[in-house]
Amino acid sequence: MRELIEEIFVTALRNPFLDTSVDAVQLPHPEGQDLVVTTDGFTVSPLEFNGGNIGSLAIHGTVNDLAVSGAVPKYLTLSVFLEEGLEIKLLQRVIGACAEAARACGVVVVAGDTKVLGRGECDGIYLSVTGIGFRRRDIALGISQVQSGDRLIVSGTVGSHGAAVLLAREEFGFASDLASDAQSVFAQAQALLAVSGVRFMRDPTRGGLATVANEIARASGMTVHLSETLVPISDSVRSVCELLGFDPLYLACEGRLVAVVAESSSEAALAALRRVAPLAAVIGKVSAGQSRVILATRFGGQRLLDELEDDPLPRIC
Amino acid sequence: MTVQFTRKIKSRSAVKSRGPRGTSSAAVDTLRRTKNRPAKPFALLVPLSGPSGLEFARSIATLSVAEEAALLLSERPIVIVKRRAHLPIVDAVAPGLDELGIMLPYSPLLHLILDDFKGALVATSGNISGEPILSAPAEAELHLSPIASGFLHHDRSIARATDDSVVRVIAGRARLIRVGRGSGPIEMVLRRPLLMPTLAIGALQKNTIALAWGNRVAITPHVGDLTSLVGQETLLKTIADFESLYGVNAKRIAYDAHPGVRKTHLGDYGCLPSYRIWHHFAHASAIAGEFPSVEPMLCFTWDANGFGEDRTLWGGEALLGLPGDWVRVASFRPFPLLGGDLAGSQPWRSALGMCWEAGHEWSSEHDFGAPVLRAAYEHGINCPKTSAVGRLFDAAAAILGLCLTTSFSAQAAMRLEALCLPNLDFATAVELPLTLDESGVLRTDWEPLLPVLLDRSRSKTSRAQTFHASLALALCRQAIEIRRKTGVGIVGLGGGVFQNRVLTELIVRSLAQEGFLVRLPVKLPVNDAAISFGQIIELAASDQGRPRTHQFETMASVA
Numbered sequence: 001m002r003e004l005i006e007e008i009f010v011t012a013l014r015n016p017f018l019d020t021s022v023d024a025v026q027l028p029h030p031e032g033q034d035l036v037v038t039t040d041g042f043t044v045s046p047l048e049f050n051g052g053n054i055g056s057l058a059i060h061g062t063v064n065d066l067a068v069s070g071a072v073p074k075y076l077t078l079s080v081f082l083e084e085g086l087e088i089k090l091l092q093r094v095i096g097a098c099a100e101a102a103r104a105c106g107v108v109v110v111a112g113d114t115k116v117l118g119r120g121e122c123d124g125i126y127l128s129v130t131g132i133g134f135r136r137r138d139i140a141l142g143i144s145q146v147q148s149g150d151r152l153i154v155s156g157t158v159g160s161h162g163a164a165v166l167l168a169r170e171e172f173g174f175a176s177d178l179a180s181d182a183q184s185v186f187a188q189a190q191a192l193l194a195v196s197g198v199r200f201m202r203d204p205t206r207g208g209l210a211t212v213a214n215e216i217a218r219a220s221g222m223t224v225h226l227s228e229t230l231v232p233i234s235d236s237v238r239s240v241c242e243l244l245g246f247d248p249l250y251l252a253c254e255g256r257l258v259a260v261v262a263e264s265s266s267e268a269a270l271a272a273l274r275r276v277a278p279l280a281a282v283i284g285k286v287s288a289g290q291s292r293v294i295l296a297t298r299f300g301g302q303r304l305l306d307e308l309e310d311d312p313l314p315r316i317c
Numbered sequence: 318m319t320v321q322f323t324r325k326i327k328s329r330s331a332v333k334s335r336g337p338r339g340t341s342s343a344a345v346d347t348l349r350r351t352k353n354r355p356a357k358p359f360a361l362l363v364p365l366s367g368p369s370g371l372e373f374a375r376s377i378a379t380l381s382v383a384e385e386a387a388l389l390l391s392e393r394p395i396v397i398v399k400r401r402a403h404l405p406i407v408d409a410v411a412p413g414l415d416e417l418g419i420m421l422p423y424s425p426l427l428h429l430i431l432d433d434f435k436g437a438l439v440a441t442s443g444n445i446s447g448e449p450i451l452s453a454p455a456e457a458e459l460h461l462s463p464i465a466s467g468f469l470h471h472d473r474s475i476a477r478a479t480d481d482s483v484v485r486v487i488a489g490r491a492r493l494i495r496v497g498r499g500s501g502p503i504e505m506v507l508r509r510p511l512l513m514p515t516l517a518i519g520a521l522q523k524n525t526i527a528l529a530w531g532n533r534v535a536i537t538p539h540v541g542d543l544t545s546l547v548g549q550e551t552l553l554k555t556i557a558d559f560e561s562l563y564g565v566n567a568k569r570i571a572y573d574a575h576p577g578v579r580k581t582h583l584g585d586y587g588c589l590p591s592y593r594i595w596h597h598f599a600h601a602s603a604i605a606g607e608f609p610s611v612e613p614m615l616c617f618t619w620d621a622n623g624f625g626e627d628r629t630l631w632g633g634e635a636l637l638g639l640p641g642d643w644v645r646v647a648s649f650r651p652f653p654l655l656g657g658d659l660a661g662s663q664p665w666r667s668a669l670g671m672c673w674e675a676g677h678e679w680s681s682e683h684d685f686g687a688p689v690l691r692a693a694y695e696h697g698i699n700c701p702k703t704s705a706v707g708r709l710f711d712a713a714a715a716i717l718g719l720c721l722t723t724s725f726s727a728q729a730a731m732r733l734e735a736l737c738l739p740n741l742d743f744a745t746a747v748e749l750p751l752t753l754d755e756s757g758v759l760r761t762d763w764e765p766l767l768p769v770l771l772d773r774s775r776s777k778t779s780r781a782q783t784f785h786a787s788l789a790l791a792l793c794r795q796a797i798e799i800r801r802k803t804g805v806g807i808v809g810l811g812g813g814v815f816q817n818r819v820l821t822e823l824i825v826r827s828l829a830q831e832g833f834l835v836r837l838p839v840k841l842p843v844n845d846a847a848i849s850f851g852q853i854i855e856l857a858a859s860d861q862g863r864p865r866t867h868q869f870e871t872m873a874s875v876a
Contacts, residue, residue: 166698167689243686245656245699292581294546299353301447302546306579 012099015108033134036071042127049168051180055097062131067189068201071133078112081126143219145199151266152284155277162251183255197265207308210249223289345409357725358411360418362440364431387491392499393423394482450478501538516567519849527849571852575624596623599851602640604809606854620812621707632705641858647759647795651702664711736781746786789823809836813844
């Protein structure tokens with residue numbers, strides 16, 4: 001088993017820095033840039049879904065956290081927790097997806113570890129990924145930079161990942177044309193960084209667009225206005241949500257970013273972003289006022305977008 | 318000026334007057350379209366005519382003595398009455414219903430307009446559907462010009478915009494459906510003073526606010542839904558206005574235990590010490606507050622959903638005890654709401670949920686996306702369970718094909734009730750099994766209703782009657798069983814389901830025949846408008862140091 005795992009990992013992830021015989025690896029870094037580090041754990045059920053699997057998800061998730069920080073992702077470490085009895089073919093597909101995603105993102109896995117847990121001690125596979133990137137010192141992004149009048153831009157349709165994972169649960173047992181949006185947002189982030197006036201970027205993962213909007217409102221102490229008709233949502237996500245009663249604004253994305261840009265830069269930022277993300281759209285703005293998120297609905301009303309409830313319950317009374 | 322105004326009305330264009338408002342005849346369709354109100358009944362403003370003043374009203378509706386008295390009340394409420402058949406306009410005004418809301422003129426201007434017009438006018442509030450009334454002339458002209466082709470303003474400004482009061486005669490007495498002009502604020506008296514001024518903000522929808530201090534409680538007219546931004550802003554304004562009106566500043570706040578009510582919605586009031594009150598306990602306490610007693614009572618709290626003590630959705634609960642000390646002793650078999658919140662406006666979801674839960678198939682000509690939904694149901698994805706009777710009504714109306722989706726709340730239940738013939742009895746009822754569940758709560762199983770509802774060889778009227786009669790019988794059987802075990806013979810009825818006249822009158826009559834003392838509210842509506850008052854009563858009980866004694870633990874322990 002041990003050898004098999006080694007073979008799977010080393011073969012798939014091979015690169016000049018990866019050396020299983022050493023305890024620690026030494027890495028070169030560019031002069032005059034800041035080191036940026038992020039770490040994240042990944043669990044998803046099911047492990048594979050239309051548009052990816054937990055392996056590609058982990059690489060994209062980590063790369064995206066670095067990308068929206070304005071960094072160029074370079075190195076990753078990968079810790080894998082496997083449940084005893086896991087199908088080897090599945091593991092190969094997951095690690096293969098890791099390798100493929102890493103190659104596409106221009107990052108390498110430089111260190112790793114594998115632990116095998118007993119049956120029932122974990123749900124198939126858990127991954128823990130640390131990402132290292134480098135950032136130019138002139139990049140000053142941060143939620144504290146957000147100002148009244150700034151515009152919100154999203155880089156494409158929202159909610160596809162959340163909807164695809166939902167429908168991929170094996171119990172649904174039917175093929176869906178809904179694919180996860182999981183991908184690297186590095187090119188999107190870089191396109192925006194070429195424009196001045198970008199204040200802040202984030203990738204809306206768990207809790208979706210509504211949660212990022214709430215984070216911006218909370219941290220800035222201002223009101224975030226979103227317009228329902230401006231938010232790009234694919235027809236298939238919309239119809240799944242209308243059937244199952246989910247709000248696409250709260251569904252996870254894994255290949256989108258939300259940017260806050262100065263009003264004067266919003267057109268240039270949108271144009272730059274659209275070259276790599278054609279469905280990008282300006283979806284709202286920030287204004288002085290109470291710290292909250294207001295959605296202008298497609299019916300002409302307004303409602304508050306609250307922070308995600310753990311256990312959303314019908315309000316009908 | 319009123320002559321010009323009525324001429325304009327006669328030319329069938331919509332005209333808004335501030336205070337009174339009117340349109341006529343086929344303009345109703347246009348009004349429905351521009352007001353985005355596809356099906357909700359409009360009220361008719363009818364002229365005062367003849368020696369009794371009621372001649373015109375009698376020509377369009379059959380009126381009981383109690384309904385005539387209600388129409389003539391000085392607050393001039395909208396009274397929901399049986400319409401006469403074959404009146405052309407009525408179908409457009411109240412589609413799918415056998416009743417009409419009518420009111421007599423309440424201001425000199427309305428008298429002038431109606432004297433000149435000599436007919437019934439559709440009267441509707443100057444608001445955008447779902448939003449508060451616009452009372453400033455400039456605001457009204459800005460927002461309502463797509464709806465109204467003319468405006469008649471009054472030179473007095475409106476301090477507090479209020480909807481019309483709505484009443485319905487049930488079991489011989491006029492019962493409030495909506496607290497409004499003339500009927501609110503409602504004042505109630507507590508038997509013992511509160512420890513401190515208390516604010517209660519009621520439920521999430523169809524709301525009122527109660528402010529209580531000493532032994533006084535004042536309850537606002539209908540405030541509206543708290544689920545929209547404008548609703549929340551209206552709530553905060555109403556609280557501030559109400560406090561200044563009475564010169565009382567609340568020192569604590571009570572609100573519904575539903576997790577959707579957030580302190581952040583309450584502005585500065587969110588900083589007050591706060592008390593979450595279970596929705597159905599508040600319903601029961603509102604009844605107990607209107608009919609104070611030291612004797613425990615059994616309150617049936619039937620509505621369309623509320624958050625219950627066990628974190629499931631309640632709405633068919635029988636609560637035994639006294640304020641501050643309610644114990645759930647009976648309920649209904651739970652069933653899933655497919656798609657959660659969406660079930661509120663899509664009764665077919667309740668229907669499909671009931672059918673699947675009982676292993677029945679419901680074939681409808683509509684495609685509900687069943688395979689995906691079925692998978693979601695089997696794995697409990699966004700399919701919360703409810704025991705709400707209001708949702709049983711939705712399901713029944715959907716299965717009968719009356720109403721697959723709704724555009725206003727209670728639409729499905731109202732259409733189902735409209736099919737029933739007067740003076741329903743138990744002859745057509747189906748016995749619903751009553752059993753004790755593992756936690757000691759009596760549960761009525763609705764399952765035997767499904768084959769009846771699905772039986773297309775029976776007329777819709779016959780199926781609707783069986784449905785109503787069976788639920789009434791189920792309630793009586795629960796009451797009798799609980800009285801047998803506890804000796805409690807006082808029964809309260811609370812919750813929006815008891816606005817259904819056919820159901821409620823059969824229940825009241827049958828319970829009385831069985832020797833029960835029945836408490837059906839008169840001063841306050843039975844619906845969620847009473848929740849704010851019930852919340853005050855719950856806190857008043859805790860002020861008296863009445864801890865939960867669990868006098869009646871569960872039916873199992875008293876058995």
